[in-house]
Amino acid sequence: MDGPDVGWYLIVAAILFGIGALGVMMRRSPLIVLLSLELMLNAANLTLIAFARQQGDLGGQIFALAVMAVAAAEVAIGLGLIVAMARRHMLLDVDQASALRG
Amino acid sequence: MVASAWVCLFSPLVGALTITLAGTRISRKTAAWISTLTTFIAFGGALVAFIGLSAEGHGDREIVSTAYTWLESGDFQVELQILLDTLSSTMMLIVSGVGGLIVWYSMGYMEGDDEERRYFAYMSLFVFSMLLLVQAGNFLLLLVGWGLVGLASYLLIGFWHHKPEAVAAAKKAFVMNAIGDATMALAIVLMIWTASGQTGFLEVFALVEGGDSEISNSTPITLIALGLLGGAVAKSAQIPLHTWLPDAMEGPTPVSALIHAATMVTAGVYLLVRASPIFEAAPDVQRLAAILGAITLLVAGVIALVQWDIKRVIAYSTMSQIGYMFLAAGIGAYGFAIFHLLTHAFFKALLFMSAGVVIHHLADEQDIRRMGGLRSLMPRTHLAFLVGSLALVGIPIFSGFWSKDGVLASSLALGGEFGWTLYVAGLVGALLTGLYTFRLYFTVFHGEPSDLVKELAHNGHGEGPQSMLLPVGVLSVLATIGGLVVIPGVWEPFIHWIDETAESVPHPTVAQDYATSAIAVFLGLVGFLLARRAFVSGRQLVTRPGIWRVLEHKLYFDELYDALFFRPAGAVSVALRRNVEEPVVERSLDGIGAGTIQLGGEVARVQSGLLRTYAIAIAFAVAVLVVVFVAAR
Numbered sequence: 001m002d003g004p005d006v007g008w009y010l011i012v013a014a015i016l017f018g019i020g021a022l023g024v025m026m027r028r029s030p031l032i033v034l035l036s037l038e039l040m041l042n043a044a045n046l047t048l049i050a051f052a053r054q055q056g057d058l059g060g061q062i063f064a065l066a067v068m069a070v071a072a073a074e075v076a077i078g079l080g081l082i083v084a085m086a087r088r089h090m091l092l093d094v095d096q097a098s099a100l101r102g
Numbered sequence: 103m104v105a106s107a108w109v110c111l112f113s114p115l116v117g118a119l120t121i122t123l124a125g126t127r128i129s130r131k132t133a134a135w136i137s138t139l140t141t142f143i144a145f146g147g148a149l150v151a152f153i154g155l156s157a158e159g160h161g162d163r164e165i166v167s168t169a170y171t172w173l174e175s176g177d178f179q180v181e182l183q184i185l186l187d188t189l190s191s192t193m194m195l196i197v198s199g200v201g202g203l204i205v206w207y208s209m210g211y212m213e214g215d216d217e218e219r220r221y222f223a224y225m226s227l228f229v230f231s232m233l234l235l236v237q238a239g240n241f242l243l244l245l246v247g248w249g250l251v252g253l254a255s256y257l258l259i260g261f262w263h264h265k266p267e268a269v270a271a272a273k274k275a276f277v278m279n280a281i282g283d284a285t286m287a288l289a290i291v292l293m294i295w296t297a298s299g300q301t302g303f304l305e306v307f308a309l310v311e312g313g314d315s316e317i318s319n320s321t322p323i324t325l326i327a328l329g330l331l332g333g334a335v336a337k338s339a340q341i342p343l344h345t346w347l348p349d350a351m352e353g354p355t356p357v358s359a360l361i362h363a364a365t366m367v368t369a370g371v372y373l374l375v376r377a378s379p380i381f382e383a384a385p386d387v388q389r390l391a392a393i394l395g396a397i398t399l400l401v402a403g404v405i406a407l408v409q410w411d412i413k414r415v416i417a418y419s420t421m422s423q424i425g426y427m428f429l430a431a432g433i434g435a436y437g438f439a440i441f442h443l444l445t446h447a448f449f450k451a452l453l454f455m456s457a458g459v460v461i462h463h464l465a466d467e468q469d470i471r472r473m474g475g476l477r478s479l480m481p482r483t484h485l486a487f488l489v490g491s492l493a494l495v496g497i498p499i500f501s502g503f504w505s506k507d508g509v510l511a512s513s514l515a516l517g518g519e520f521g522w523t524l525y526v527a528g529l530v531g532a533l534l535t536g537l538y539t540f541r542l543y544f545t546v547f548h549g550e551p552s553d554l555v556k557e558l559a560h561n562g563h564g565e566g567p568q569s570m571l572l573p574v575g576v577l578s579v580l581a582t583i584g585g586l587v588v589i590p591g592v593w594e595p596f597i598h599w600i601d602e603t604a605e606s607v608p609h610p611t612v613a614q615d616y617a618t619s620a621i622a623v624f625l626g627l628v629g630f631l632l633a634r635r636a637f638v639s640g641r642q643l644v645t646r647p648g649i650w651r652v653l654e655h656k657l658y659f660d661e662l663y664d665a666l667f668f669r670p671a672g673a674v675s676v677a678l679r680r681n682v683e684e685p686v687v688e689r690s691l692d693g694i695g696a697g698t699i700q701l702g703g704e705v706a707r708v709q710s711g712l713l714r715t716y717a718i719a720i721a722f723a724v725a726v727l728v729v730v731f732v733a734a735r
Binding site: 026100 | 709710711712713714717718721
């Protein structure tokens with residue numbers, strides 16, 4: 001087994017996930033929220049691949065591929081929504097898009 | 103022989119089903135013929151069974167035939183079985199024979215009714231139910247027949263469903279009968295418990311007489327007998343469950359003849375005789391039956407004196423005559439109880455049917471104040487009614503004479519204070535019978551023709567169709583000579599025949615018999631003369647207005663039950679609605695609804711619509727979960 005210990009990968013993944021989570025929670029621009037979501041997903045991917053390497057099991061890598069496919073779909077939908085909002089001249093601010101409150 | 107008994111049982115059912123399933127594909131006439139013929143086929147079956155049974159040796163006349171096992175649960179087993187013995191074969195003959203004549207008569211009476219097919223289907227169903235009742239070989243099957251005749255009676259009383267009184271009368275009959283059905287069902291359940299799961303007549307009676315089963319202890323046997331008596335009292339319209347019978351006269355007249363004179367109301371008497379070993383083991387209950395019979399025969403006789411509805415008078419007379427039968431069965435004179443049942447079926451069906459001819463002729467008028475002078479206009483009906491009246495009053499050679507005097511002589515033979523009381527009650531009843539019967543006879547057939555009679559005198563259709571007059575003629579003959587199967591001291595085959603199933607206890611001597619006959623006939627004639635004198639002088643039999651009012655209200659039984667049961671039940675319902683339903687049930691339901699709405703409102707506020715709040719909530723929840731899982735390890 002070459003390269004650094006699996007612990008380092010996990011630390012990097014945790015930092016990435018934390019940045020992503022903070023971005024989702026704190027930023028108001030939908031575009032940035034979407035980017036932050038991608039960060040979180042990729043942090044998870046990093047964890048999957050790191051463990052896959054450690055265990056010598058390809059399952060984790062295959063799963064990471066699946067996550068990427070889902071992420072691509074999610075980005076497509078998310079960007080579509082943002083474009084739709086922009087076309088309606090809505091403010092690109094997630095706090096303003098709160099028509100679904102109870 | 104057994105096969106013919108099964109044919110007898112199921113032939114009317116086949117008739118009922120055929121008419122029901124064929125619906126409007128057959129004509130009304132065909133439906134009437136199917137019903138009549140299947141009933142007569144049943145009579146043929148009963149006749150073959152009877153002849154076969156009488157060819158058997160003495161002591162072998164008790165045949166149980168099982169079709170299949172109906173219920174089975176562990177040791178408990180109920181079969182679809184019939185018991186053919188001297189008692190049931192006699193009842194089969196009465197039910198199918200008189201029933202057949204009445205169904206035949208209906209053909210003319212119901213002609214032109216819009217729902218004739220339904221009527222004949224009900225009639226066939228009734229005959230089947232009644233045959234099931236008398237042929238059943240165990241108590242559970244008896245209860246089935248018992249319930250089915252109640253149903254058929256309900257359907258037939260309420261047949262003219264456009265008349266509100268008829269519907270009310272049907273409901274009343276059903277409710278009163280249901281009380282009896284309930285006590286009887288309880289008795290049977292108790293019987294199953296205490297007789298180790300046996301329900302067959304022969305098995306249960308053997309246990310009762312054997313004396314070492316639980317059922318022969320005095321408490322269970324008394325309770326069972328009381329429950330059975332309750333059923334008998336309700337079905338036979340004896341006091342205190344009698345109030346439905348007079349109202350049941352709202353039904354078509356042939357129905358009154360079939361159900362409320364010849365067959366169903368005598369089911370109680372049949373039960374008393376059939377279950378005689380049980381009643382003999384509970385002598386107090388048996389005496390109670392006799393006492394109820396005596397009270398009923400007097401009360402009904404008195405009430406009949408003031409009624410104006412031709413059918414109601416006959417209905418009260420039916421109650422009174424069944425009172426005699428209860429009296430007889432209650433003192434153990436089973437032979438005479440069934441004998442009176444037989445002759446009563448003849449003459450009371452005859453009376454109802456000739457009353458039906460009159461009603462039919464007078465365009466459904468039943469009030470005797472609007473009748474009168476029908477003798478010359480309807481000579482044949484007059485003759486038939488007179489024969490029925492003479493038989494009812496018990497004038498010699500007519501059938502009622504032999505049977506009623508037998509009942510009275512048996513109570514004389516019983517002796518003691520009890521026997522004498524019943525004897526005197528029966529004799530007073532004989533006087534009352536003469537009074538009300540001939541009051542009715544004179545008012546309807548004698549005197550000047552009333553306006554109604556004159557108006558309808560020349561409507562050209564004679565006394566009625568052949569299908570009505572022929573059965574009336576047959577019954578006239580039977581009511582005249584039907585009593586000749588018992589001539590005290592000379593020839594008593596009928597009593598011996600019934601004795602084989604239920605051995606009579608009191609044996610009146612020939613002297614007692616003829617002395618009683620003399621007194622009873624004398625009292626009947628006194629009744630006749632008093633009624634005639636009152637009629638000729640234009641007075642009523644009861645002249646005191648106070649008494650008249652009490653009698654016209656039928657001794658206030660309806661009002662009493664209204665006050666005792668209906669109004670308290672109504673008051674309880676209203677109180678429950680006001681104090682439980684509205685404050686507790688309704689308010690708690692309202693509270694549940696309002697609470698849910700309020701809770702929803704509170705929860706909805708969490709849903710802010712702010713995406714970032716949701717994200718924070720999810721992150722926080724995941725963090726909590728992680729901590730929990732880590733801590734749980």
